[in-house]
Structure formats: structure tokens, C-alpha cells
Amino acid sequence: MKLNTATLAQLGATITYPTYPRHALRHGIVHIGVGGFHRAHEAVYTEHFLRLTQDQEWGICGIGLRENDRAMGQVLQNQDYLYSLMELGQAEHPSVQVIGAISDFLFAPDNPAAVLEKLAAPDTRIVSLTITEGGYMLDDHSGEFDFSHPDIVHDLAQPEAPRSVFGYLSAALATRRARNLPAFTLMSCDNLPHNGDKARHALLSFVTRQNPELARWIADNASFPNSMVDRITPITTSAHKELLRNHAGIDDAWPVVCEPFLQWVMEDDFCNGRPAWEKVGVQFTADVAPYERMKMRLLNASHSAMSYLGYLAGYRYSHEVMQDGRLSGFIRTFMDQDVTPTLGTIEGISLEQYKDTLIERFANPRIGDQLARLCMDGSSKIPKFILGTLEERLEAGAPVHRFALVLAGWALYLHEAEAPNADYKVEDPLAELLLSACAQRDGLSMRFLGLEDIFGPDLQACPGLVSAFESALHHLETQGVALTLAGLDQVA
Ligand code: NAD
Structure with a gap:
């Protein structure tokens, strides 16, 4: 009807x-x-x-x-x-x-x-x-x-x-x-x-x-x-x-x-x-800031984190990523260890419960949330959802290898988008710039992290992040997502 x-x-x-x-x-x-x-x-x-x-x-x-x-x-x-x-x-x-x-x-x-x-x-x-x-x-x-x-x-x-x-x-x-x-x-x-x-x-x-x-x-x-x-x-x-x-x-x-x-x-x-x-x-x-910070740094950042790594692992939906224990474990650790320390306490909110609910929501098999949707517009999502947290963690002297892996996942997703067998297209207003930075493997790290419109001027000059990024990119390329994740905690 x-x-x-x-x-x-x-x-x-x-x-x-x-x-x-x-x-x-x-x-x-x-x-x-x-x-x-x-x-x-x-x-x-x-x-x-x-x-x-x-x-x-x-x-x-x-x-x-x-x-x-x-x-x-x-x-x-x-x-x-x-x-x-x-x-x-x-x-x-x-x-x-x-x-x-x-x-x-x-x-x-x-x-x-x-x-x-x-x-x-x-x-x-x-x-x-x-x-x-x-x-x-x-x-x-x-x-x-x-x-x-x-x-x-x-x-x-x-x-x-x-x-x-x-x-x-x-x-x-x-x-x-x-x-x-x-x-x-x-x-x-x-x-x-x-x-x-x-x-x-x-x-x-x-x-x-x-x-x-x-x-x-x-x-x-x-x-x-x-x-x-x-x-x-x-x-x-x-x-x-x-x-x-x-x-x-x-x-x-x-x-x-x-x-x-x-x-x-x-x-x-x-x-x-x-x-x-x-x-x-x-x-x-009166003040929405703590709630939006919590939501963007936990939900939206996790979406971006899972989207590129999930794509590289061959998944196309959020629930598929969450069914993979290594990837879902990575997302939860990212939330617990990398994001939660930046959030403080938020009135009326149990962060543990909030994160549990997010994991359940990401895993909802009926909704069929497309990783392709989550991959879109990375050039405006990554700075808003991830880079602020990364900068705070760098200032605190905390390990940043999980951030590096997420960024390397994005870079490899862009690099592989131009391969003859790629079954996806990069949807991003800055696609041309991103694809040209990631087209050649040689020198990719500095070209990519040097995109100041996205990363600002400081990250490319941060040796710890650059070397973690290069290492993550190398592992993703040579071993794939699962083995890279398996070896990740030894990197810390
Ligand atoms: P959508 O693609 O279905 O709709 C986007 C709309 O924005 C379209 O009408 C498009 O024409 C318009 N638009 C895009 N760029 C524009 C521009 N420069 N000027 C004027 N109009 C423009 O996407 P959606 O799922 O509705 O998401 C839209 C936004 O809502 C997201 O970018 C996000 O900020 C927010 N949001 C989405 C979700 C979600 O799960 N989809 C959740 C929370 C927040």
C-alpha cells in the first residue's frame, strides 16, 4: 500500500x-x-x-x-x-x-x-x-x-x-x-x-x-x-x-x-x-560540552576507528566488525585507555555503562550500519572526533600506538582505493588531496601526516607518533589487520 x-x-x-x-x-x-x-x-x-x-x-x-x-x-x-x-x-x-x-x-x-x-x-x-x-x-x-x-x-x-x-x-x-x-x-x-x-x-x-x-x-x-x-x-x-x-x-x-x-x-x-x-x-x-565530548570521543571516534580497519579486514558492516573479537577488543581498549582518561566525570553518567551500551549498539546486526557510511568524509571527521584526544594524550606523555594504527588504517584504505581490484570509492570533499598523498607508498607517511589542512602543523613533527604510524602501516600492509592487532599490545 x-x-x-x-x-x-x-x-x-x-x-x-x-x-x-x-x-x-x-x-x-x-x-x-x-x-x-x-x-x-x-x-x-x-x-x-x-x-x-x-x-x-x-x-x-x-x-x-x-x-x-x-x-x-x-x-x-x-x-x-x-x-x-x-x-x-x-x-x-x-x-x-x-x-x-x-x-x-x-x-x-x-x-x-x-x-x-x-x-x-x-x-x-x-x-x-x-x-x-x-x-x-x-x-x-x-x-x-x-x-x-x-x-x-x-x-x-x-x-x-x-x-x-x-x-x-x-x-x-x-x-x-x-x-x-x-x-x-x-x-x-x-x-x-x-x-x-x-x-x-x-x-x-x-x-x-x-x-x-x-x-x-x-x-x-x-x-x-x-x-x-x-x-x-x-x-x-x-x-x-x-x-x-x-x-x-x-x-x-x-x-x-x-x-x-x-x-x-x-x-x-x-x-x-x-x-x-x-x-x-x-x-x-546549561552546559552541553561534557556530553558532546563524551559522545564524539567515544561513539564517533570509535566509528571512525572501526571503519577503515574494518574495511581493510574485509568487513562492510559495523556488526561484522564487532563480531570479530580482536577488532571489538581493540575498540573497547581504545575507548578505555585512550579516550576515557580525557573525559573526567560527567554528571549523571556512568562511563562504563555508556561504553557497554555503545558496544551493544555497534553490534546491532539488524540495523546493518554500513562501514562505507562511516568511512565518508574522513577529512572532516578525524580532526573533530580523534585528533583532539590524540593531542591531549601526546601532551600527557601517554602511548599513542592505537591512534597511530587508526590513522595508518585510514592511510592504507586510501592507498588501496586506487588498486585495480578495489571495490570502494573514497567519498570525501578532499578525496583528491588524500588520494594523491597516499598514491605512492614511498614517502607516504610524511606526505599524509603532512596534510596540514587535516592534521595541523604539529603531528608530522612528533617523532613518537610518526614512528608508530610507520610501524602500524608496515604491519597492516605486510600482516593484515588481525595479526597487527594481535601484536599491538607488545608495541606499548
Ligand atoms: P545524509 O547524507 O542523509 O544527509 C545529509 C544532508 O545534508 C543532505 O540533505 C545534503 O544535501 C545536506 N548537505 C550536505 N552538505 C551540505 C552543505 N554544504 N550545505 C547544505 N546542505 C548540505 O546524512 P545524515 O545521515 O542525515 O547525516 C547528516 C549529519 O547528521 C551528519 O553529517 C552528522 O553531522 C549528523 N548525524 C548523523 C548521524 C547518523 O547516524 N546518520 C548521527 C548523528 C548525527
Whole structure:
């Protein structure tokens, strides 16, 4: 049965769906980057809020800025903007809900004026983002905004016809100011340390170059809460669609699949109101930093650590890696010995329990989380999730051989990507640079660790790390992942 408003009432008894008047929803939230994660996280919390309160102010309008968002817009439109959320966990059968919190979608390349009007509309009170870690265009080491990015060059030259997220936000905020409307909260839901502060810095850097007076108005009137977001959301595959069809009888062109686990910890800093998300499990706190640090250094760093080594070992899914005792042991030791000493104590959290839960979540066989997804965009993930911890451990004089192995795994994954029998493609905005650094084996270590855009200036000058990296690379190449891991603890 095709999913749309007319077929909702025919859904099976166990499938929940919107029970609030969707047609009356106003769009208090406009979301840029409607990928899997937004549909499994913010939209789900908002759905539960709408169902609980019957509120009409906080519907979501999705926005896609990039050509690859066209398909999402079409699919959602064909289904009255409804989609199925399938949670895959321990239970034998998936749990299915239909989500309706997103009730419109605008595709910017086809209709930029409509997007600008939506962002500037009086109803719009929060603009949220999941535009990936690299989407903020900030240098990981200097923190500087990348004014050389072609979209930014374009938007500075033609502010009335923007392409980038910052160009759109700036133009819309200028309109709001001119119309005497309040600013909106810019709510980043991307995985980056201090995501609100980063969103603020990126936007204000851009706007200051364009219109310093507007930048001051934004600084005084908008707000940028930091948040920690968590729910593993793999890429939807045709097998997921088939499972949904067989299990729930729903024909959905783009369902979203995720684990049952769901978490959102956020600063309560909203300049123009917000849904009472605390009623549906969002935790508001004065300082989100310890939670985001814990999550990024344990969960996201482990994901990056397992992805390249797992790929080299021949695995393609997270649960396959976790079924390999050597690799899962490595991940747990990395969390215990390399990361935990940098975390301190976190109120209300048992780190031991948190790590146990992570190991269980990584091992979830039903979710089928693709290592390919975890390997993507290493050039922006590794600096955010791993290098900060590595630098602290180097300063503390601690052993860094496990970090070296993770980096060597990434380098070998890049090196082997160009081999004739490679069955994967490197997906990374800096792929060309990475591949050229890793193409030749001779001199690879210094070329790779010398990529200052990624590693900064210091790591290549750290003899302990460089020699551990070279040794790990040599072992991975000559012995493979399993034997390298077996010999690893003797390296310490
Ligand atoms: P996705 O590929 O399904 O969606 C990414 C969306 O971001 C797309 O709409 C894409 O067009 C848009 N986008 C990418 N770069 C952009 C840019 N420069 N400007 C504007 N839009 C841009 O990915 P996803 O799984 O939804 O993940 C998105 C982000 O959410 C991640 O990068 C991460 O920061 C965060 N996140 C994801 C997960 C997860 O498990 N998938 C978990 C926690 C947090």
C-alpha cells in the first residue's frame, strides 16, 4: 500500500501515525539538510511532541539546497510528506511509525525565492541544520571560515541569489531585520564540537564580510544553542524498503531506518521560542560540552576507528566488525585507555555503562550500519572526533600506538582505493588531496601526516607518533589487520 494521507487509516494496528491536524500545522521550524538523520531524530522528537500536545505552531518545513536533495523533495511530495520510520533493535520485528512532522519541502535550486521567503516568514522561529560536519566550512585547526569556497565566493558576489547555507541565512535574516521581525534560533544538529558556537562563528564570519551592521544585529538577536545528538541512522537500502513492505505492508519510496536508541541534550538558548521538547525526552542543560565530548570521543571516534580497519579486514558492516573479537577488543581498549582518561566525570553518567551500551549498539546486526557510511568524509571527521584526544594524550606523555594504527588504517584504505581490484570509492570533499598523498607508498607517511589542512602543523613533527604510524602501516600492509592487532599490545 502506497504511503500517503489517504492510506494512513488502513495501516496495521501496531503502526502509529500522526494524530494531530497536519493540514493546520504552521512551520515554526525550517530544516536545512533533510537526510536520514534529521528524519530519525529531530523530526521524531517533534512528531512525538505534536502527537502529545496537538500543537499547531511547530510543524517542520524541509529545505534542500543541493542537487542531491531533489529526489528527497520528490519522494516526500508524492507521499504527502509522510515517511515511515523503522526502528531495528533486539526485537524480532521492527517497530514502525509514520512520521508527519515535516509537512512541506522546498528545493532551493528550483525556487530560491520561496526558500528565502520561508526563512524570513513570521512563523519561522527555529532554523535547524544537518548539513554534515564539513558543511560549516571552518578550518579544523585555525577555526577560520573558508572564504575561498566557490559557493561562498559566489554568494559574496551575488547576495541576492545565494547558493550556500550561509548565503541563504544571511539574506533571510536581512529581510527579517528590514521587516522588523525577530531573528530565529539557528539550531545545529550536526556532529561537531560546540555545534551551536560553530554555526554562529561560520554565519557571523560570512555576514561580517558582507554586511557588518547585519552581523551585529544577528549577534545581538539570534541564538545558537549547542547540542549533543545521537541516533545511529544508516543509509536506507532497497533491502530496508523490502523489509518494510513485507513486515508492515507499506510501500514507501524512502523510509528511514535507525536503532531504537535516541538522545538529544541541548542548551536552552532559543531567542524566538521552541517546542516543549522536554515533554518527549529532550534533556535541556546549561552546559552541553561534557556530553558532546563524551559522545564524539567515544561513539564517533570509535566509528571512525572501526571503519577503515574494518574495511581493510574485509568487513562492510559495523556488526561484522564487532563480531570479530580482536577488532571489538581493540575498540573497547581504545575507548578505555585512550579516550576515557580525557573525559573526567560527567554528571549523571556512568562511563562504563555508556561504553557497554555503545558496544551493544555497534553490534546491532539488524540495523546493518554500513562501514562505507562511516568511512565518508574522513577529512572532516578525524580532526573533530580523534585528533583532539590524540593531542591531549601526546601532551600527557601517554602511548599513542592505537591512534597511530587508526590513522595508518585510514592511510592504507586510501592507498588501496586506487588498486585495480578495489571495490570502494573514497567519498570525501578532499578525496583528491588524500588520494594523491597516499598514491605512492614511498614517502607516504610524511606526505599524509603532512596534510596540514587535516592534521595541523604539529603531528608530522612528533617523532613518537610518526614512528608508530610507520610501524602500524608496515604491519597492516605486510600482516593484515588481525595479526597487527594481535601484536599491538607488545608495541606499548
Ligand atoms: P545524509 O547524507 O542523509 O544527509 C545529509 C544532508 O545534508 C543532505 O540533505 C545534503 O544535501 C545536506 N548537505 C550536505 N552538505 C551540505 C552543505 N554544504 N550545505 C547544505 N546542505 C548540505 O546524512 P545524515 O545521515 O542525515 O547525516 C547528516 C549529519 O547528521 C551528519 O553529517 C552528522 O553531522 C549528523 N548525524 C548523523 C548521524 C547518523 O547516524 N546518520 C548521527 C548523528 C548525527
